[in-house]
Amino acid sequence: VIAIADTIAVRVYYEDTDAAGIVYHANYLKYAERGRSDMLRSLGIGPRQLREETGVDFAVRRCTIEYLAAARLDDMLSVETRLEKFGVASLDIAHTIARDGEPLARLAILVACIGTDGRARRLPARLRAALAQVSQDPPTIVQKTP
Amino acid sequence: VIAIADTIAVRVYYEDTDAAGIVYHANYLKYAERGRSDMLRSLGIGPRQLREETGVDFAVRRCTIEYLAAARLDDMLSVETRLEKFGVASLDIAHTIARDGEPLARLAILVACIGTDGRARRLPARLRAALAQVSQDPPTIVQKTP
Amino acid sequence: VIAIADTIAVRVYYEDTDAAGIVYHANYLKYAERGRSDMLRSLGIGPRQLREETGVDFAVRRCTIEYLAAARLDDMLSVETRLEKFGVASLDIAHTIARDGEPLARLAILVACIGTDGRARRLPARLRAALAQVSQDPPTIVQKTP
Amino acid sequence: VIAIADTIAVRVYYEDTDAAGIVYHANYLKYAERGRSDMLRSLGIGPRQLREETGVDFAVRRCTIEYLAAARLDDMLSVETRLEKFGVASLDIAHTIARDGEPLARLAILVACIGTDGRARRLPARLRAALAQVSQDPPTIVQKTP
Numbered sequence: 335v336i337a338i339a340d341t342i343a344v345r346v347y348y349e350d351t352d353a354a355g356i357v358y359h360a361n362y363l364k365y366a367e368r369g370r371s372d373m374l375r376s377l378g379i380g381p382r383q384l385r386e387e388t389g390v391d392f393a394v395r396r397c398t399i400e401y402l403a404a405a406r407l408d409d410m411l412s413v414e415t416r417l418e419k420f421g422v423a424s425l426d427i428a429h430t431i432a433r434d435g436e437p438l439a440r441l442a443i444l445v446a447c448i449g450t451d452g453r454a455r456r457l458p459a460r461l462r463a464a465l466a467q468v469s470q471d472p473p474t475i476v477q478k479t480p
Numbered sequence: 481v482i483a484i485a486d487t488i489a490v491r492v493y494y495e496d497t498d499a500a501g502i503v504y505h506a507n508y509l510k511y512a513e514r515g516r517s518d519m520l521r522s523l524g525i526g527p528r529q530l531r532e533e534t535g536v537d538f539a540v541r542r543c544t545i546e547y548l549a550a551a552r553l554d555d556m557l558s559v560e561t562r563l564e565k566f567g568v569a570s571l572d573i574a575h576t577i578a579r580d581g582e583p584l585a586r587l588a589i590l591v592a593c594i595g596t597d598g599r600a601r602r603l604p605a606r607l608r609a610a611l612a613q614v615s616q617d618p619p620t621i622v623q624k625t626p
Numbered sequence: 627v628i629a630i631a632d633t634i635a636v637r638v639y640y641e642d643t644d645a646a647g648i649v650y651h652a653n654y655l656k657y658a659e660r661g662r663s664d665m666l667r668s669l670g671i672g673p674r675q676l677r678e679e680t681g682v683d684f685a686v687r688r689c690t691i692e693y694l695a696a697a698r699l700d701d702m703l704s705v706e707t708r709l710e711k712f713g714v715a716s717l718d719i720a721h722t723i724a725r726d727g728e729p730l731a732r733l734a735i736l737v738a739c740i741g742t743d744g745r746a747r748r749l750p751a752r753l754r755a756a757l758a759q760v761s762q763d764p765p766t767i768v769q770k771t772p
Numbered sequence: 773v774i775a776i777a778d779t780i781a782v783r784v785y786y787e788d789t790d791a792a793g794i795v796y797h798a799n800y801l802k803y804a805e806r807g808r809s810d811m812l813r814s815l816g817i818g819p820r821q822l823r824e825e826t827g828v829d830f831a832v833r834r835c836t837i838e839y840l841a842a843a844r845l846d847d848m849l850s851v852e853t854r855l856e857k858f859g860v861a862s863l864d865i866a867h868t869i870a871r872d873g874e875p876l877a878r879l880a881i882l883v884a885c886i887g888t889d890g891r892a893r894r895l896p897a898r899l900r901a902a903l904a905q906v907s908q909d910p911p912t913i914v915q916k917t918p
Contacts, residue, residue, distance in 0.1 A: 349656040351791035359540040363506035382700035394505040408674035495802040499643035510787045528846035554820035651832040655798035686797040
């Protein structure tokens with residue numbers, strides 16, 4: 335069981351909205367990617383380090399989004415990123431984008447490691463180690479709750 | 481059975497790409513929306529007319545994307561938009577984004593009519609009429625298949 | 627003399643970059659607009675309030691940008707927003723976008739108040755009052771420096 | 773005297789607009805860049821070829837935009853790109869974005885050649901040759917007009 339979850343705050347600016355007065359639907363994917371990037375960074379290996387030190391990028395392979403309610407100009411949103419599982423070359427990630435606790439969008443995203451040639455690569459050893467580390471911790475945490 | 485399908489051409493510019501050298505994943509949703517907008521226009525009721533004449537917008541409710549291969553700078557892509565079915569207040573649309581006949585991404589999108597208050601609305605009568613018109617033509621095609 | 631200046635922090639994500647590996651040039655305008663929006667908010671009247679309570683938006687009328695050096699993926703940037711002067715219906719704003727104190731881009735922007743019909747409007751009284759308030763303070767500050 | 777000018781057509785989609793109901797100001801720079809890219813392509817050396825065959829990109833060094841009127845959802849715009857002059861390592865380009873002959877925005881842009889290290893480079897010989905070719909042609913054209 336993996337239970338890594340991070341939450342970031344995202345402000346909605348004009349750049350995010352469209353003529354219908356709401357956040358343009360594609361931009362929720364940007365918010366989610368900000369959350370994933372920050373989670374990687376919190377594990378000690380941000381997207382640029384990943385590129386420059388290991389020669390890989392994460393590419394989105396599959397994405398499902400449910401839109402529940404619309405975000406609007408100036409809203410302050412929370413973007414939760416949960417690593418649900420990781421494989422040899424990919425990560426399953428879930429995001430919930432919410433405003434004042436009300437979920438506005440839910441995303442399920444499969445990202446895969448690719449090399450500069452676009453082909454699949456194994457997760458870099460350093461990232462796997464960081465993920466294995468955090469995935470072993472949750473039991474300890476669970477035991478804390480009597 | 482509905483069988484409305486339109487295909488538009490989309491050029492990839494720098495604005496569409498990211499530091500991994502490929503089209504940023506969220507931008508395929510923009511390409512798909514260009515295809516949907518142009519299909520509406522070909523039915524005689526573009527997005528702005530829809531807004532101004534009937535007071536509704538189409539909002540994306542659910543979206544599933546599969547990414548098969550990456551598009552790159554300067555690529556000329558085709559974006560196919562197929563209306564799969566329509567309900568009282570929503571449309572099911574499938575898109576295939578391809579390069580030289582090779583599919584790069586497949587999208588399944590549910591769009592719903594909303595009013596300026598964000599609440600669901602019935603499809604405007606004029607649009608329903610246009611859709612009913614084109615959906616009555618396919619039976620001829622279906623009869624071809626014994 | 628007006629001397630209102632705010633600085634916000636902006637992280638560079640994949641969405642901001644392009645295939646040249648740097649932040650896409652148009653995106654510096656987005657960063658600047660985030661800074662302007664936050665400055666308005668700090669004056670007690672954010673962009674959405676402005677829209678909903680006074681029926682006006684700020685529209686950019688003129689913009690000059692000098693690009694000095696490129697921002698890259700994962701960079702943490704500072705976006706400084708300085709209100710240089712304000713007129714009956716417009717604001718002159720200067721932005722400096724920097725990384726670790728090194729300026730990357732300088733922007734001079736003229737924004738004007740427009741109504742929902744797109745025509746010029748006077749600055750809302752409430753905003754003028756807030757601006758007049760802060761523009762009267764600097765002399766005091768200047769006198770502090772012997 | 774150089775007189776290379778190309779015009780492309782650009783449709784305004786939801787992705788381009790913002791909550792004020794008009795095209796977001798930064799997006800005019802995207803339209804202009806589409807025009808520049810297509811002009812390079814018409815000279816036989818598109819942005820990707822430039823990257824892959826000569827190792828350089830064009831980076832925007834300075835940009836001045838005047839916004840005259842707003843573009844709206846579904847508008848069909850024309851983007852004119854005029855190469856005003858070229859130096860050893862840079863191009864001066866002017867763009868006019870118009871709707872039905874009415875100019876909406878005027879841009880003056882200085883782009884410079886940079887290597888993958890971000891440093892200035894001379895224009896690739898092949899591009900200089902293409903530019904010299906077209907810049908020698910105008911006199912002939914002028915003589916055609918009695």
